[in-house]
Amino acid sequence: GAVVSQHPSRVICKSGTSVKIECRSLDFQATTMFWYRQFPKQSLMLMATSNEGSKATYEQGVEKDKFLINHASLTLSTLTVTSAHPEDSSFYICSAKVRGGTDTQYFGPGTRLTVL
Amino acid sequence: QKEVEQNSGPLSVPEGAIASLNCTYSDRGSQSFFWYRQYSGKSPELIMSIYSNGDKEDGRFTAQLNKASQYVSLLIRDSQPSDSATYLCAVNKSGGYNKLIFGAGTRLAVHP
Numbered sequence: 682g683a684v685v686s687q688h689p690s691r692v693i694c695k696s697g698t699s700v701k702i703e704c705r706s707l708d709f710q711a712t713t714m715f716w717y718r719q720f721p722k723q724s725l726m727l728m729a730t731s732n733e734g735s736k737a738t739y740e741q742g743v744e745k746d747k748f749l750i751n752h753a754s755l756t757l758s759t760l761t762v763t764s765a766h767p768e769d770s771s772f773y774i775c776s777a778k779v780r781g782g783t784d785t786q787y788f789g790p791g792t793r794l795t796v797l
Numbered sequence: 798q799k800e801v802e803q804n805s806g807p808l809s810v811p812e813g814a815i816a817s818l819n820c821t822y823s824d825r826g827s828q829s830f831f832w833y834r835q836y837s838g839k840s841p842e843l844i845m846s847i848y849s850n851g852d853k854e855d856g857r858f859t860a861q862l863n864k865a866s867q868y869v870s871l872l873i874r875d876s877q878p879s880d881s882a883t884y885l886c887a888v889n890k891s892g893g894y895n896k897l898i899f900g901a902g903t904r905l906a907v908h909p
Contacts, residue, residue, distance in 0.1 A: 724901040
C-alpha cells in the first residue's frame with residue numbers, strides 16, 4: 682500500500698523550454714503532496730507543499746512563477762518547471778500523505794531533469 | 798542550530814555488526830519521527846515511524862525516541878552490505894506547518 686508514482690522518470694530538455702512532472706498516489710487519496718529537489722550529494726530540499734483544491738505553499742526562496750504546482754485531484758499533483766535553465770537540472774521528488782492519516786510521507790521514485 | 802542534525806558519516810561497520818544512527822532535533826513540539834533510507838540515485842523509502850518515548854522494533858530495525866533529550870536513534874542489527882545507504886531522520890514541524898524537516902542524512906557503509 683501507499684504507492685506513489687512519478688512521470689517521467691528522466692527528462693532531458695533544451696534551455697528555455699518547460700517541463701511538466703506528474704506525481705500520482707496509486708492506492709490512496711492524498712490531500713497533501715510535497716515537492717522536493719535534491720542536488721548531487723546534498724540533502725532533500727522542500728520546494729513546496731501542494732494541497733488539493735488550493736494554492737501551493739512555497740518555501741522561502743522558491744520562485745512560484747518558475748515552479749508551477751497544480752493539485753487538481755486527490756491523486757494527482759503536477760510540477761511544471763517553466764523556462765528551464767541548466768541550473769534547474771536536479772532530482773525532483775514528490776511525496777504524499779494519506780488523506781486522514783498520519784504525518785508519514787510516502788515518496789515517489791523521483792524525476793531526474795537535465796537541462797542542456 | 799539546524800532543526801534536525803545528523804552526523805554525515807560515513808559510518809563504517811562490518812557485516813553482522815550493529816549500526817547505530819543518531820539524530821537530534823530542536824523543535825520541542827514535534828510529535829512524529831521517521832527514519833528513511835535512501836540509496837544512491839534513488840528516492841527515500843520509509844523504514845520506521847515512532848511517536849512515543851521508548852523503543853519500537855521492526856525486524857532488524859529498532860527506533861528509539863527520547864523526547865526529553867530531543868533525540869532519536871535507529872539501530873540496525875546484523876548489518877548487511879545491502880544496508881549501505883544514506884539514512885535520513887525526519888521530524889514533523891509543530892505549529893500546524895504540515896511538513897517534515899529532514900536531516901542531511903548519515904551515510905552508512907557495511908563492509909563484508
